[in-house]
Amino acid sequence: MTSRILASALSAFLFPALALGGLSLASPEVRAEVKSAACKVTAFLASKDGDGSIPEDLKFLEEQLRDDQFAAFKGFRLLEAKTLKLGLDKAAVAALQSSFTLRLSLLGEEESKLKLHANLMAAGRDKPLVDTAYKIDNNGVLLVGGTRHLDGKVFFAIHCRGEG
Amino acid sequence: MTRLAKVTEEQLSAYFDGELDPGERAQVEQWLARDAAGRATLAELGVMRDAITVSLDAEAAKVPAARFEQIWDEIDRALDRETAAHLPAAPVPSLWARMLGVLRPAWVPVAAVAGVAAIAIVFVSGGAVTPTNSPELAASNPTPTSPVVAPAPALVPEVEAVFPLPEMYEAEIERIEFGGKNGRIGTIEGKRGTTTVIWVSDEDAAPGQRSL
Numbered sequence: 001m002t003s004r005i006l007a008s009a010l011s012a013f014l015f016p017a018l019a020l021g022g023l024s025l026a027s028p029e030v031r032a033e034v035k036s037a038a039c040k041v042t043a044f045l046a047s048k049d050g051d052g053s054i055p056e057d058l059k060f061l062e063e064q065l066r067d068d069q070f071a072a073f074k075g076f077r078l079l080e081a082k083t084l085k086l087g088l089d090k091a092a093v094a095a096l097q098s099s100f101t102l103r104l105s106l107l108g109e110e111e112s113k114l115k116l117h118a119n120l121m122a123a124g125r126d127k128p129l130v131d132t133a134y135k136i137d138n139n140g141v142l143l144v145g146g147t148r149h150l151d152g153k154v155f156f157a158i159h160c161r162g163e164g
Numbered sequence: 165m166t167r168l169a170k171v172t173e174e175q176l177s178a179y180f181d182g183e184l185d186p187g188e189r190a191q192v193e194q195w196l197a198r199d200a201a202g203r204a205t206l207a208e209l210g211v212m213r214d215a216i217t218v219s220l221d222a223e224a225a226k227v228p229a230a231r232f233e234q235i236w237d238e239i240d241r242a243l244d245r246e247t248a249a250h251l252p253a254a255p256v257p258s259l260w261a262r263m264l265g266v267l268r269p270a271w272v273p274v275a276a277v278a279g280v281a282a283i284a285i286v287f288v289s290g291g292a293v294t295p296t297n298s299p300e301l302a303a304s305n306p307t308p309t310s311p312v313v314a315p316a317p318a319l320v321p322e323v324e325a326v327f328p329l330p331e332m333y334e335a336e337i338e339r340i341e342f343g344g345k346n347g348r349i350g351t352i353e354g355k356r357g358t359t360t361v362i363w364v365s366d367e368d369a370a371p372g373q374r375s376l
Contacts, residue, residue: 038327040327051237051240051241052234052237052238052241053241060329060330063332063352063354063355063356064332064352064354064359064361066234067352067354069350069352069361071234074234074237083327113336115338120364125343127343127344128341128343129342129343129345129364130340130341130342130343130347130362130364131340131341131343132337132338132339132340132341132362133337133338133339133340134335134336134337134338134340134360135335135336135338136333136334136335136336136360137331137333139328139330139331139333140330140331140332140333140335141330141331141332141333141359142335142359142360142362143352143359143360143361143362144361144362144364145362145363145364146347146363146364146365147345147364147365147366148366157330159327159330161327161328
């Protein structure tokens, strides 16, 4: 009799608790939908002249800049870095000193990825250089660029992370 | 190749590579004229060299010329580092010399500010500042109330928000337009993951190439 009471008590209290605990542990991906995002836009110049070294402030892209696709460039220089705060469907604009304007919007979250819209304009042009909608994992980086600027080509690293 | 009694393998290899002096070369050529096996060995060396050359050329053709330049740059930098490591280290300046070096550009303003601060302290404390050169005298004096000086606004340079090191994830491009220019989407595979690169060309696009 005692064992039955104990068993029912255990099943009444412990099982739901364990189930809830298990659920919370087993689904770390479940989180509030992203409502905003913080983004950092790093503009850098890649040129044919240089010693091939990667400056400290671009070290986070070292692996990419050493790739064969960037083999034509031997000099890399940070132009500027800007941080942007994006709200849902509220565009933030980074007016860069390099006469480029990058408009970023957070479109939402899909399959646990950030859904973003990027529009890159160059001064004196009525059409964007690039206008794209893309999805990327949180804290991921998209590289955009390759158009002529100063003595090389300008690139933008768009790095965003979602905030609940 | 032990049958090469008069001309050794080393001599034959050197002849093949064009490394013999004229006298030795003539000697090997005479020997080759008489010895068919020697000529066959020489022909084998030629076949082997051609096969290796073709294979290496094919491998090299896969690497862009610019990458070679990058590799040479890396070698140059490695050599520079190696050279620098063997240079005698410069003597370390003394602490005072370093402090003087740091303060030199701001010496006059620092002295002026210190002077003004000293005068201000004298006035704020009502002129009741007694020179307290000896510890005994200082201890006997009532502890003067420290003047409350409002902290100056910190001249901290604007610091950008701290961002964690980004992860390299491939982006899924759902829609893209290049606004009348050419462009392409590429990826870079690395140890840290895959990075998507949107390449914008300066060339104008042909009709039908402007969007995805």
